[in-house]
């Protein structure tokens with residue numbers, strides 16, 4: 339199962355209409371050029387028929403007719419090229435808009451949704467699926483319209499320019515084509531959705547292996563990861579085979595129908611010519627039209643796959659949407675953090691917090707300690723407004739923190755974890771994320787305060803940075819954002835001692851004067867706190883100053899003793 343759902347057919351149609359809306363003028367130009375190109379193409383066979391019938395008669399201007407045939411052929415070529423160019427531009431514009439819309443949609447997702455979804459599915463939808471829809475908009479859709487118009491006009495030409503009887507002969511097999519296409523479309527959606535889901539699983543498996551490379555190496559999981567990837571690749575292979583099998587059948591029905599129709603037109607034309615109802619030239623023109631049908635029909639069959647695949651891709655793109663979290667306009671009254679009766683579950687029915695009550699005073703340093711899996715990080719995420727409690731309230735200055743709109747919330751409370759993402763770009767770009775309006779002077783001053791080891795050069799391009807530098811950038815971002823509360827998910831535990839010291843200094847510079855809620859994995863973080871909360875199995879087991887808790891001789895005292903032995 340991939341992480342995000344797929345939109346139903348009605349929502350997908352709405353998405354498509356949204357993409358082409360506003361392009362009515364360009365669409366009219368494209369369609370006009372296509373119809374003109376097709377009409378120019380139809381004149382050729384009719385004129386050739388005239389040449390055949392009049393070539394022997396005295397005074398016939400075969401040369402003029404031949405010149406007209408050539409003229410129409412050139413005109414058709416130019417019109418086809420012009421219509422394709424216009425259609426490509428239209429398709430590219432729509433694809434660019436789709437990309438932008440998708441990015442906006444991903445950015446609007448609550449971070450908890452993105453985190454839980456994993457990256458593979460989102461990346462596949464934003465690259466493979468958007469690309470598939472792009473090809474359909476740019477190439478398949480215009481050519482499909484062109485091919486359908488050509489096929490329609492070819493039949494009309496046989497009816498109008500040659501003989502209705504031959505037209506009927508050419509249409510005898512049409513129901514087989516229509517039924518074949520309907521059969522294909524009925525099965526296509528599910529087959530292509532399954533293919534898209536399988537492709538996402540491959541990306542999911544690969545990205546999990548890459549992201550967890552250290553764990554894979556440390557625990558010798560290479561074989562298991564390879565087996566996992568093999569399984570997902572196998573699923574893609576079978577899903578692809580299914581779509582190819584469907585396509586093969588629709589190709590067969592279209593090709594066979596066309597061949598049979600062509601033979602029927604020739605046979606009926608032969609009989610009509612034999613009885614003198616039609617001239618040889620008329621039969622030749624009809625046969626040429628019927629022969630010409632092969633091209634649009636095979637293009638329709640070929641593009642059908644693209645259209646079906648991209649309809650499924652568009653459903654997957656439209657599926658990446660979550661109703662936005664409700665927000666409030668109420669401004670927090672003060673900087674107080676209050677949790678009352680907080681219960682929380684990642685998986686419905688499985689609470690990991692069972693009624694947390696806690697009040698953090700402005701400017702206080704609170705350390706949260708406890709065994710692994712007790713719920714410490716979850717408390718931190720709730721305070722930072724990244725999760726909503728299932729029951730109870732998490733308030734910032736009297737307002738539910740998760741209801742604050744993200745920009746307001748991020749200016750008041752920031753969660754600093756061990757993962758600091760450095761984006762491609764310069765040092766300036768990476769800091770501007772936190773303070774888009776800050777000038778160079780402000781950025782440089784913030785870096786200096788934080789203890790940037792050299793004179794900061796904001797134009798330095800950043801790629802992979804050692805953890806200590808990434809940490810300094812993260813701290814500078816916090817300083818620039820200037821929140822009153824920082825939730826610290828033990829930010830220096832993965833570093834070597836020297837880097838950790840640099841990071842510690844940066845941390846203490848940035849934390850001065852703020853409320854700090856530190857999820858502590860080390861003794862001195864807890865020791866230096868004003869108060870310590872011990873979380874155990876989703877409850878606050880102890881709460882007090884470090885000295886009080888030590889004196890009480892409870893679980894903090896036991897933890898302190900074990901830390902003291904090993905810190």
Ligand SMILES: Nc1ncnc2c1ncn2[C@@H]1O[C@H](COP(=O)(O)OP(=O)(O)OP(=O)(O)O)[C@@H](O)[C@H]1O
Nearest residue numbers: 454684685690708709710711712713714715716717
């Ligand atoms: N995204 C998630 N989906 C499902 N369960 C989760 C998720 N994140 C955490 N949990 C579960 O919630 C419980 C509390 O996790 P949490 O990370 O808050 O504990 P912790 O005390 O911070 O642990 P640690 O010290 O190991 O980081 C654990 O049982 C954990 O397995």
